[in-house]
Amino acid sequence: MENLNFKIVRLDQGHMVHSFDCDDIDLNDFLRNDSLKQQEQLFGVTYLLQDQQRTAAFFTLINDKIKLEEGQSRNYWNTQIGKNIPYNKRRKDYPAVKLGRLGVQKELKNMGIGTMILRYLKNWFGTNSKTGCRFLTVDAYTQSISFYQKNGFKYLTDKDQKKNTRLLYFDLGTVCR
Numbered sequence: 001m002e003n004l005n006f007k008i009v010r011l012d013q014g015h016m017v018h019s020f021d022c023d024d025i026d027l028n029d030f031l032r033n034d035s036l037k038q039q040e041q042l043f044g045v046t047y048l049l050q051d052q053q054r055t056a057a058f059f060t061l062i063n064d065k066i067k068l069e070e071g072q073s074r075n076y077w078n079t080q081i082g083k084n085i086p087y088n089k090r091r092k093d094y095p096a097v098k099l100g101r102l103g104v105q106k107e108l109k110n111m112g113i114g115t116m117i118l119r120y121l122k123n124w125f126g127t128n129s130k131t132g133c134r135f136l137t138v139d140a141y142t143q144s145i146s147f148y149q150k151n152g153f154k155y156l157t158d159k160d161q162k163k164n165t166r167l168l169y170f171d172l173g174t175v176c177r
Helices: 025-040 074-084 113-127 142-150
Strands: 007-010 045-050 055-067 093-104 135-141 165-171
Touching: 025 045, 025 055, 025 093, 055 113, 055 135, 093 113, 113 135, 113 142, 135 142, 142 165
Parallel strands: 093 135
Antiparallel strands: 007 045, 045 055, 055 093, 135 165
């Protein structure tokens, strides 16, 4: 990746995002027309990854939770996830943060920026925990699933196999150890 000096800033009215284009009409429209409205309603917070010249990427975070019944099976959670959680602390749901949107400027795609953002989020919520949050989740478009899997995300369920998006999760507990 070229040597860029990025900073992450919370989106506000003063940011110009009209020139941002990630080659996805839905993501571009969200950033330009819905992200601030969503923020004002306390439904999500959008952050921009910027250097001196442009907005390189954006991502939106939303509070979430993983319900035990959403997963592959109760046995899956007990053997794969629950083994890392003391028995007396196991729950029927677990705190999570959802990556609601992620877009990278089209000229900067395939340069590791998306992976850099995911590493930042894993560190922010895992190592430097700002709140009680065990998992990072995403409803990934089919074309993005391999990207998330390369970054350690796993399928939460098989129930959404035939849908346009798949629910994936990353266990932030693996970052803390």
